[in-house]
Amino acid sequence: MSLKFERDTTVTGAVKDAVVNHAVNKGGIVGSTATAIADAAHGNLPGTSGKHPISAVVGTAITGGRQNAGTKGYLSAYLQQLEDHPLRTKMLTAGTMAGSQELLSSWLAKDRNKHGNYFTSRVPKMAAYGALVSAPLGHFLIWVLQKIFSGRTSLRAKILQILFSNMVIAPIQNSVYLVAMALIAGAKTFRQVKATVRVSFWKVMRVSWITSPICLAFAQKFLPEHAWVPFFNLVSFVIGTYINTVTKKERLAALRKKHFGGGGPGGGRSSAVGPGSTISGGPRPDDYPPIGPNPPY
Structure with a gap:
C-alpha cells in the first residue's frame, strides 16, 4: 500500500509539474501566474511556506507584488x-x-x-x-x-x-x-x-x-x-x-x-x-x- 501511495503521489506531482510547465511556456498572464504559483509551491516566494501557493500568490499581488514579498507590503x-x-x-x-x-x-x-x-x-x-x-x-x-x-x-x-x-x-x-x-x-x-x-x-x-x-x-x-x-x-x-x-x-x-x-x-x-x-x-x-x-x- 505504501509503495502504491508513493507511486501515485509521484505520478500526480509529475502531472502537476507538466501542467505548470505547459502554462509557463504559453507566456502572458497565464504563464506569469503559473510561474508565480510554481515558485510559491517550491518555497521560492519570500515570506511564504509553499503549502498554499495560490493564496500566497494572490496575497503577494494584493500587498504590492513580488518586490514586497516577505514585507508588510502596501x-x-x-x-x-x-x-x-x-x-x-x-x-x-x-x-x-x-x-x-x-x-x-x-x-x-x-x-x-x-x-x-x-x-x-x-x-x-x-x-x-x-x-x-x-x-x-x-x-x-x-x-x-x-x-x-x-x-x-x-x-x-x-x-x-x-x-x-x-x-x-x-x-x-x-x-x-x-x-x-x-x-x-x-x-x-x-x-x-x-x-x-x-x-x-x-x-x-x-x-x-x-x-x-x-x-x-x-x-x-x-x-x-x-x-x-x-x-x-x-x-x-x-x-x-x-x-x-x-x-x-x-x-x-x-x-x-x-x-x-x-x-x-x-x-x-x-x-x-x-x-x-x-x-x-x-x-x-x-x-x-x-x-x-x-x-x-
Whole structure:
C-alpha cells in the first residue's frame, strides 16, 4: 500500500509539474501566474511556506507584488511615505477619502443628480476640501498637539492631551468644516454661512466629543505619531459616510413627502418621475449642507 501511495503521489506531482510547465511556456498572464504559483509551491516566494501557493500568490499581488514579498507590503510603504512626505501623503489621503465618502453615501442613499448620476458636483468639491483644507489644517493642529505634549507619557499628560484636543482643536476644525460645507452647498453671503455654522456646530461637536477620546486614546497606545491623522481620517470616513447617508435619505424622504403628499402646488404632482425627476416643477438641487462630522481632530 505504501509503495502504491508513493507511486501515485509521484505520478500526480509529475502531472502537476507538466501542467505548470505547459502554462509557463504559453507566456502572458497565464504563464506569469503559473510561474508565480510554481515558485510559491517550491518555497521560492519570500515570506511564504509553499503549502498554499495560490493564496500566497494572490496575497503577494494584493500587498504590492513580488518586490514586497516577505514585507508588510502596501501598509509599510504607506507608513514610509508618511514619514518621508507627511503633508503630501495626508493631502492625498484626505482628498481621496472625502471624495469617496460623498460618492459612497450618495450611492447608499440612492441620491442622484438631475442627470441620474451618483457622481455629483459635490464629489470633486469634497475631494478638494479634504486635500487643500482638512489635511493641512489637521497636519498643523496635530503637530501643535504633539509639540505641546512631546515627551510626556504619564496618565495625567494623556488626559490633558485628550482635553486639549476636544476643547481647542475640535472646535477649530469643526468650525472650518462647517464654513467649507456651507460654501460648497452654495452659500453666497456671510449670513448664510453663519446660519449653517450656528445650526450644525453643536451637533458636530457632540459627535466629536464621543469619538475623539476613544480615537486619541487608541492612537496614544498603538500608533506612531505620523500615522495619527490618517487614522483619524479613517474613523471619520466610516462615521461620516453613515451620517451623510442617513442625512441624504432623510432629505430625499422629505422631498418625496412634500411632492407626493400634497405639499407642492397642483396636488404635489410633478412633470417627471425618476432619477432625473423635478420637484414641484423645478430641478432638484444637487448640493445641500450635510450634518456630518468633521475628522475628530
